[in-house]
Amino acid sequence: MSSLPAKLSTWALNVSPSPTLAVDAKAKALQAAGEDVCGFAAGEPDFDTPQHIKDACAAALMSGKTKYAPTPGIEPLRAAIAGRYLAEYGLKVAPSQVIVSPGGKFSCYLGVLATCSPGDEVIVPAPFWVSYPEMVKLAGAVPKLVLADDRTGFKLTPAQLEGAITPRTRLLILNSPSNPTGAVYSREELVALVDVAVRHNLYILSDEMYEHLVYDGARPTCIATLSKEAEARTIVVAGFSKTYAMTGWRIGTTVAPAPIAKAISELQSQMSSNVTTFAQYGALAALTEKEKTAAALAQMLSAFDRRRKALHAALNGIPGISCLLAQGAFYLFPNISKFGLPDQTFCAQLLEKEKVAAVPGSAFGAEGYLRLSYATSDAIIEKGVTRLARFCQSL
């Protein structure tokens, strides 16, 4: 094979591949080779998409919804998304402020691209969702990581935020409920952070992908609803992947002030165009066939909640492990620092010796933890925790 004409680009050389997808792929490969693996690495619901959503998509496909659609989304879907923000949060947005993108991940990236120029700094609280620092770098901007560990419930404090701001800071990324920790900020906590962001005139990217997956009566907060100043600077990203078990559909949503929404739509028009046209009709059914959707969501939520409590109790029963009871998403983030092993070594040995797949906290910018997803069966949780306990005892 002949060599490349030149070295690969800065973008290609500097990007880190997703460590969560890598651990999950390794676990799946072991499984395919006949090993009995307990997988806690997956970042997606283990349920199938509700039937009525699939039916609506299939009907749209069969009726010929197979052409290009408007870049920011089909009109009825944008209107339904605007309607849901009004119904759920009392937030009035015009359909023109709603952009439908190929996955919430791409929605986040476009939000960064629309607000950040090369050299701008972006504050990313750690533990962070793995893609944020990489997207910031791909925009030529600089991620400023600020660690918020279990002593503050994995939540950034206003003082920490204040301390990380420089004249170059342009954007703050928040993610509540959080992947990887499951932490849910209270309304008051967000008001205090937004106050700092307003004083320093920052944009806010609020990733609310897990807004509907909350437990113990916790309430999600849509940051754009906190004040007029909040609304004027916040890009709200959400989607269908996690709430409705639609990860493979690739549909994300953005709600933003009109000039930002326009910029995002224009960027998208050159980078990907519209989300798969017939898939958007499935998403529309998720929002319009409300009773069926609510029933499906309630069923998934009750399973997640049962597993959350079981996993939390079992983890805290293992000597050396301490784990907060997170109120959102489908992850727990136990502290394993007492064992004195780097978390990557811990995870590698756990997979090798006990065939349990977990993602090391360092992948999320927080050494000394594991991310365990409970989007898996009750039986796997029970078996996996028994193996984890045996592994910990052997250390």
Ligand SMILES: *Cc1c(COP(=O)(O)O)cnc(C)c1O
């Ligand atoms: C899963 C996830 C997303 C992106 O979801 P898509 O599958 O791209 O729609 C965005 N943010 C967080 C925190 C996530 O966990």
